Amino acid sequence: MTKSVLTYLEKNRDPLIEKLNAFLSIPSVSTNSIHKEDVKKAANFVADYLNEIGFDQVEIQQTKGHPLVYAEYNGAGKQAPTALFYGHYDVQPADPLELWDSEPFQPEVRDGRLYARGASDDKGQVFMHMAVFEAYMKTEGKLPINVKVCIEGEEEIGSENLYEILETKKQQFEADFAIISDSGMVADGQPTILYGLKGFTGLEFTVKGPNRDLHSGMYGGAVRNPIISLSHLLHSLKNEEEQVTVEGFYDGVEDITEQERRFIADVPGEDYQKVTGITETVSEKGYTAKEHTMARPTLEVNGVYGGYQGEGTKTIIPSSATAKLTCRLVPGQDPNHIQQLVIDHLQKHVPSGVTLEMKREPLSAKAYKVDPNHPLIEKAAKSYSRAFGKETVYVRMGGSIPVVEWIESIYNIPIVLLGFGTPEDKLHSPNESFLLDNFNKGMETLVYYWEEVKNLK
Amino acid sequence: MTKSVLTYLEKNRDPLIEKLNAFLSIPSVSTNSIHKEDVKKAANFVADYLNEIGFDQVEIQQTKGHPLVYAEYNGAGKQAPTALFYGHYDVQPADPLELWDSEPFQPEVRDGRLYARGASDDKGQVFMHMAVFEAYMKTEGKLPINVKVCIEGEEEIGSENLYEILETKKQQFEADFAIISDSGMVADGQPTILYGLKGFTGLEFTVKGPNRDLHSGMYGGAVRNPIISLSHLLHSLKNEEEQVTVEGFYDGVEDITEQERRFIADVPGEDYQKVTGITETVSEKGYTAKEHTMARPTLEVNGVYGGYQGEGTKTIIPSSATAKLTCRLVPGQDPNHIQQLVIDHLQKHVPSGVTLEMKREPLSAKAYKVDPNHPLIEKAAKSYSRAFGKETVYVRMGGSIPVVEWIESIYNIPIVLLGFGTPEDKLHSPNESFLLDNFNKGMETLVYYWEEVKNLK
Structure with a gap:
């Protein structure tokens, strides 16, 4: 048949x-x-x-x-x-x-x-x-x-x-x-x-400064720069050891068992460098890249924009800067709770002189x-x-x-x-x-x- | 006449x-x-x-x-x-x-x-x-x-x-x-x-990661994120006390004399908050906003972009992220030297797994x-x-x-x-x-x- x-x-x-x-x-x-x-x-x-x-x-x-x-x-x-x-x-x-x-x-x-x-x-x-x-x-x-x-x-x-x-x-x-x-x-x-x-949650946020783009010569030294403020915030989310530094982010996450580590090791690995052209792989401290991508949570910034993006130079302090971010989650992490932890973290770390606008990604998954x-x-x-x-x-x-x-x-x-x-x-x-x-x-x-x-x- | x-x-x-x-x-x-x-x-x-x-x-x-x-x-x-x-x-x-x-x-x-x-x-x-x-x-x-x-x-x-x-x-x-x-x-x-x-110097730089935008679920955990890496770099240029943290940036800068401080204080000040709509002025530690804008050097990021900037969410690790920055200089600072100090600083601080491309702003002023x-x-x-x-x-x-x-x-x-x-x-x-x-x-x-x-x- x-x-x-x-x-x-x-x-x-x-x-x-x-x-x-x-x-x-x-x-x-x-x-x-x-x-x-x-x-x-x-x-x-x-x-x-x-x-x-x-x-x-x-x-x-x-x-x-x-x-x-x-x-x-x-x-x-x-x-x-x-x-x-x-x-x-x-x-x-x-x-x-x-x-x-x-x-x-x-x-x-x-x-x-x-x-x-x-x-x-x-x-x-x-x-x-x-x-x-x-x-x-x-x-x-x-x-x-x-x-x-x-x-x-x-x-x-x-x-x-x-x-x-x-x-x-x-x-x-x-x-x-x-x-x-x-x-x-x-x-x-x-x-x-x-x-x-993995599960999923997302967020878009905008750092707002002056009510318009300002001349960097006339106002530089008096006004907080929204792009630099955004960078302070993004910098505060993840360290160079690829650990998410949002308080409580890893709470409730079951660690990978030794058996699962061996299991992951047995899966033929992708040659990340060859496929993506990167100079070296990076992964969460204590985990291989395969373990991190398969079984550990991640936080990525998917897009960023602010100020002048055209040809040449425009000497301004921009009025705002925006970032889009998403997290990939593992069993033990509730998407809404993680989204709230990120929001709380950003609100806690926003520099003085600028304000924060949040836009929650409405859908999520466990x-x-x-x-x-x-x-x-x-x-x-x-x-x-x-x-x-x-x-x-x-x-x-x-x-x-x-x-x-x-x-x-x-x-x-x-x-x-x-x-x-x-x-x-x-x-x-x-x-x-x-x-x-x-x-x-x-x-x-x-x-x-x-x-x-x-x-x- | x-x-x-x-x-x-x-x-x-x-x-x-x-x-x-x-x-x-x-x-x-x-x-x-x-x-x-x-x-x-x-x-x-x-x-x-x-x-x-x-x-x-x-x-x-x-x-x-x-x-x-x-x-x-x-x-x-x-x-x-x-x-x-x-x-x-x-x-x-x-x-x-x-x-x-x-x-x-x-x-x-x-x-x-x-x-x-x-x-x-x-x-x-x-x-x-x-x-x-x-x-x-x-x-x-x-x-x-x-x-x-x-x-x-x-x-x-x-x-x-x-x-x-x-x-x-x-x-x-x-x-x-x-x-x-x-x-x-x-x-x-x-x-x-x-x-x-003030004098002037500028620079555009791009953090390059993978050879294309990557699926954040498949590669998140193995690949350094260029936007986060860019944020680490921008964060490293200036602290929250509005001091430029590039090594040697202030070398040779004559400090403002007491007479000049009084002189600046006598100039009718602009109401920065009213004119620009900001919640509060910020300036270099130890200087008023007027002193900083008139007589102290500044570093501003004028524009930033990378990854997905359209409507909705796109779950990627972007291939690159770019920032444009300019410095306003005071007597004692050579524009080409300052540009080089910023380049050296960025090269020293770039995270592993990504590379840096620089584009010097060709013109400058003392x-x-x-x-x-x-x-x-x-x-x-x-x-x-x-x-x-x-x-x-x-x-x-x-x-x-x-x-x-x-x-x-x-x-x-x-x-x-x-x-x-x-x-x-x-x-x-x-x-x-x-x-x-x-x-x-x-x-x-x-x-x-x-x-x-x-x-x-």
């Missing part, structure tokens, strides 16, 4: 990629309101495809923000389990545009990779699942499992409306387990199951961990290994997927995180791409997996 | 303002190359006016950058002194545009003030001199003194080509003294002679001080007092006019700094304006002054 499905996928590689390219060509950037219509277009693309495959009850559910695509397939019968398949069709902004080698929304294949914003995160991976469903319907006339589809358009802006939907429409979205492909392998060709994710010995997880690992011909490793990662925490807390079902990205995909960066080999072997993995779990109920 | 000139100026107030408005309407922003043609237009305006008045040898001298307008008047005869009249027709950028109440390049009179970029700095003040020359020619048929005119288009970008011109064309520009109106009064209606200016008892200065003070009906005060100021230092070093002649701006002019800021009362009384001052000095030779 598996063979016909795999043959269909192999024979239809070109038309499938062509179809994926149409999906990737839509600039569905959710954070920027000028792309509102594009985001709608991407939702329609997903809904149209699901209809075409033969899903029932395909709905574009409106939210206060961007729409969510819902669909159901119940043709596998009551003996088969029901999977909640989650993904997102929105993407990160493409800027800085000048650093792309090809247009971010005109997909292009180079050296076995498909280049486009969203190729890996998450349109490419969402598309793989739909293509597998198409293959089953075209060859077997049915799917081996029942499926509830939930593809949202707000993941890159913190899934602002998803929690409410999942909570209020509990019966509609209920399933035996969830499956999500929005992550990656630790190395090319290395099957990887994610068993832990960190997540699942038992790697659950049969649904073990079978995923087995299918993954079979398609890629290599033993699967289990890792925790620094990324945040709020929906994982929400599905767990609302539905209390196992969540299978089966990702097919690679470290070279450049998620959120210029020249994002997806390895075509993973696209193909990933679909193979999914076919094996549906055959493994169809009788699990 | 004076009366007919003053009457002419009074009767022609409206047409003169109309003509000044045409000058102010040209967006001659020298720092931004998209305004190159506008800068040329402003040079043509000045040259046309000088021709119209009856100057000889009106030349638009091309430079590697923006042109300089030169003209001569020798009709006062050999017994009269020759003044070198310096000014600039270029202006600062108008941004942020949204903070202007009227268009920066569409002059508008409100409540006795003329609002436009350059109204005070320096087009308005340059125009006053030309209007006075016009009045003399139209009424007396001649000027009381000989004049060499030097109006440049690069003052706001550090007068990049002026030094070479002044040095190589020494004979052409030679004069008995120089007169410059590119400064202001310490308070409305308070005649003010500037006897000291601080300047003149003897306030020189007859040319005393007569300026007398004329000023006569026009405004109040005793003149003598001050040092934080602004830098590199040309002052250059004229002194190349020509070794007295320089009369006779400025008519006010503290409310908002130089370099949105809503720059010029007090029309000062425009009129300033021209009166100039007429008295020419009568005072015409026999001084």
Whole structure:
């Protein structure tokens, strides 16, 4: 039975990629309101495809923000389990545009990779699942499992409306387990199951000084400089040993066990210097870079601006300076509490003569961990290994997927995180791409997996 | 003889303002190359006016950058002194545009003030001199003194080509003294002679981290954040007591004498909080804000940028972060030496894992001080007092006019700094304006002054 499905996928590689390219060509950037219509277009693309495959009850559910695509397939019968398949069709902004080698929304294949914003995160991976469903319907006339589809358009802006939907429409979205492909392998060709994710909280703050930009000669010496004040604040958040110096930040954090340290050490490591071009890695004192990225909390400043940024010199004391920051959290840290600790810290450290304006990032997520010995997880690992011909490793990662925490807390079902990205995909960066080999072997993995779990109920 | 000139100026107030408005309407922003043609237009305006008045040898001298307008008047005869009249027709950028109440390049009179970029700095003040020359020619048929005119288009970008011109064309520009109106009064209606200016040096530097923006979840914990690293560097330059913490920065600086402290205390002070809207003034430990702005060196960060600056959140570690800084210097500090000290300091303090790229601001200026008892200065003070009906005060100021230092070093002649701006002019800021009362009384001052000095030779 598996063979016909795999043959269909192999024979239809070109038309499938062509179809994926149409999906990737839509600039569905959710954070920027000028792309509102594009985001709608991407939702329609997903809904149209699901209809075409033969899903029932395909709905574009409106939210206060961007729409969510819902669909159901119940043709596998009551003996088969029901999977909640989650993904997102929105993407990160493409800027800085000048650093792309090809247009971010005109997909292009180079050296076995498909280049486009969203190729890996998450349109490419969402598309793989739909293509597998198409293959089953075209060859077997049915799917081996029942499926509830939930593809949202707000993941890159913190899934602002998803929690409410999942909570209020509990019966509609209920399933035996969830499956999500929005992550990656630790190395090319290395099957990887994610068993832990970090939480997330964020904040934007502005240091306000004079009511306008001032002449630095006339006022320098009488007025506190907002950029220097901002620097004092940012400096106070983290030391050169990469320890967050916000009081209480590490309270309640479980330290990594010796077993987990060995476990992390066994995961093939990414060559950070080669991949990112940095001169040396840095990490929290007492932890390796791998331990820090996977299992220790972080605080990063994501953007900063203030004063004159154009060509040449402008001799001013600027009226304000702004920074955007986010924290990645681990089990034991409550996102709202950490956000408040950062706010308290900034208020305590703001220099005299300037004032502080805060803008809390409204959405947040708690960190997540699942038992790697659950049969649904073990079978995923087995299918993954079979398609890629290599033993699967289990890792925790620094990324945040709020929906994982929400599905767990609302539905209390196992969540299978089966990702097919690679470290070279450049998620959120210029020249994002997806390895075509993973696209193909990933679909193979999914076919094996549906055959493994169809009788699990 | 004076009366007919003053009457002419009074009767022609409206047409003169109309003509000044045409000058102010040209967006001659020298720092931004998209305004190159506008800068040329402003040079043509000045040259046309000088021709119209009856100057000889009106030349638009091309430079590697923006042109300089030169003209001569020798009709006062050999017994009269020759003044070198310096000014600039270029202006600062108008941004942020949204903070202007009227268009920066569409002059508008409100409540006795003329609002436009350059109204005070320096087009308005340059125009006053030309209007006075016009009045003399139209009424007396001649000027009381000989004049060499030097109006440049690069003052706001550090007068990049002026030094070479002044040095190589020494004979052409030679004069008995120089007169410059590119400064202001310490308070409305308070005649003010500037006897000291600060020097200037600048630097732009970029902290470079990864070769692209990185996903903060995947790389946070392994990669040094360039914005936080930049903050460590900026934090290290100045402490909360407003002392510059660059090693050697204060070496050779003469401290303010007790006499000068009393002198500064006697100058009517600006209400910094009222004028700038700050919550409190801050100044170098041991000095008042007035002392610090007038007579102590400063270091300011003029602009900063890095990472994501758009709407919403982008969870990245940015690839780089940049800051622009400038120092205002006092006698005893060499600009190139100070620039090098800052560079050495930054290189010494840059955190591991990131690299530093420096861009030296190519132009600089030494601080300047003149003897306030020189007859040319005393007569300026007398004329000023006569026009405004109040005793003149003598001050040092934080602004830098590199040309002052250059004229002194190349020509070794007295320089009369006779400025008519006010503290409310908002130089370099949105809503720059010029007090029309000062425009009129300033021209009166100039007429008295020419009568005072015409026999001084």
